[in-house]
Amino acid sequence: MDTGSSVTWVTCVASPFQAGDYSYLKSTTFMRVTCADPDCVPYGAYCAYPDDECPFTLKYISSGLINGIFVKDTLTFSENLRVPSMMFGCGFPADAPIGEDFTGTGVMGLSNHPVYSMATQFGSVFSYCIGNMHDPSYGYNTLILNEGLLLGNSTPILNIISKNYVNLKSITVRGEVLDINPIIFDRDISHVGTIMDSVSAKTLLADDAYNALRDKLKQIMAPVSAEAMCFYNLQPTQVPEVQFIFEQGAKLSLGMEALFSPGQSTPNVQCFNGVKPTSVTLEELLVRNLTLIGINAQQFHNIGYDYTTGRMYISKTDCDDLPL
Template sequence: MASLYQILLLLTYELLFMLSIIVTNSNATKSISASSMPKRVVAKLIHRNSIRSPFYDPNHTDIHRAKFALENSAARFAIIEQKMKSCEVNASCSDNIQAKLRAKTSVGVFFVEFYIKDTSHPVLAVMDTGSTLLWVQCIPCENCAQASIPIYDPSTSSTYTNVSCLSEYCEALHRPKCDERRNCKYEVEYEGARPTEGILARESLIFDTSDEGLLTIPNVVFGCSHESGEKPDAVMGVVGLNYNKLSLATQLGGKFSYCVGKVKDPSYGYNQLILGKGAILEGDSTPLDVYEGFYFVTLEGISLGGVMLNIPRAAFERRASGKGGVIIDSGGESSVLIQRAYEELANAVRDMTELKSWFKPYEEPNALCFIGDVNNDTKGFPVVTFHFSGGAELGLEAESLFTQSSPTYFCMTMLENPDDYSVIGINAQQFHNVGYDISGKKLYLRRMDCELLDE
């Protein structure tokens, strides 16, 4: 018969064992708390035409790149417009998980570079402020593009876990489904291609920051895609930066900023994305609104050379019906203005004595072009300024306003839209730091040399 000492010793061991199980399980299911969340996550942004991009073609000239930018922007806006129109007749549209990305003619403007699980799994995913979910390709992956970088295999990871159908993150999806093991399934629709679908999961992401070295963030919720449609080579996913609970921006604290400069220069390497409380929220601010998955701002007017154009404020307002308004977007390079605003700006630009030989090209009747060389003929051209509610401003110099579209003519990077919506694209945002405070509903604009962020 066991002695009292042996019994007490056995009970002590059992108690310690049970405590270890409780602690282990607690650690395994614990998500990132606000106190342990990294304050500042920095990631390089790689332009599609950058020498660091898998799409880079050394034979392409500025004219080739301008042609792609125009096609990309037109496709992007067509997708935004299509979604807006579908939302007018579909009350649940606001829950859609992502803005649609055109599969072949548009792959976004900037890639975010990071690692998943460890540094042997690099990822280049499209940055998209109009999308919610962060997703990447995962093995097994049917119909996935043969990327030059190996696809992530979750079966080899000890830090990968599936998200349950009962999770609040699963509830944040639009029409979530469950597999036979009660794992949460998602589906992302695409224009002109099969949808991307897979399992909602958690995994560690690693960012190669410029000032802190490698930074690992555990338990990030993301989409592990096992069906990737007809995406182009090397596009391995999307980094959604919208307001939804699933957004990477929301998971990391509800703030982010990006700084982009010299969009036309393939060698420019200082474009940067900052996520978390350490995002750069500097300069004048303007109210930020979210509607149908896009960020809206209140544009009050446009000036050329300090002279306000004759555009009524109502031209930019989003009406009670949901129509109208101005979107600030990261998915297209050119901007799009509603007809009244575009005509006023185009007329003012045409009135400049140096730019008399203008026309609208057959292949893009919504663009305004001029015979000549953009570098020579736009020297000293006055600044076009977008004026926002609250005093924030976005100044477009000639480099942001014009691009050489052929050897004999150059065009404005603004397109005309006969419908209700205007979109401010990346070209107009270059040479600025753009900061988003999602919970505070403010957008910050500050003119900045992005190179200074690396110092």
């Protein structure tokens, strides 16, 4: 699922990366989407002729390009829940679309868009709860469409070009507010702003915020590798609570699992999840004042979106305790 994009796509049968089960040529409810279709307008620049199939191209931070075509078909979730004539992408990625660990066969776009977004097909209200991302046996991760669980304090969101922007006001460590000018989190003519994103694993912090948080954690924790911020056999009790405080009081509380990730070849070594935007090679992100809050930072929280009121709800919780 991706709150940073409105496009839903699946890998199709001919995908060189990982062939999916979907073959639109075998579907009895499939409808072709051409460049002349009004819904193809945002992608019309890639069209040569009106009768061409409507193309799409997506770029995730940690991946190469994903190319494909748009189609319309009926999406079936259960016997009583179907979305007819849903426009989605039939993708042909050559490599893992979202980092090397990606093993899925598509992405559900949950940003706000009247045509492409899965969220808007279900009333523009949804929620998800993410538990331990590093435990493959964790069975309580939850996505609720149509109604959603809107729990905890809320903060305004602004949707621009399929990105959900929020107003991050401060970062605290053990309750101490870090010395960061909050203007670097704002979206204006000179700043990119703060984006909530569920498809990116790591969190990008504007350079000044990254430096302040890294330096404070180094001061408290004394890592074995100061540059990479890595620790041997790190325990939750060794990690101070970090909070991201948003406008009107909503907050994310980050512990060890949210701030650090184990190495693939050295699982007993935990390294800091934060990344500077200037270390990301994606051309449009080569700016100092971008903050993107990834899914690792959202662990052990229920996140609710209400696009009808323009608000996001945050509640720290164990996903197995949700009032379902």
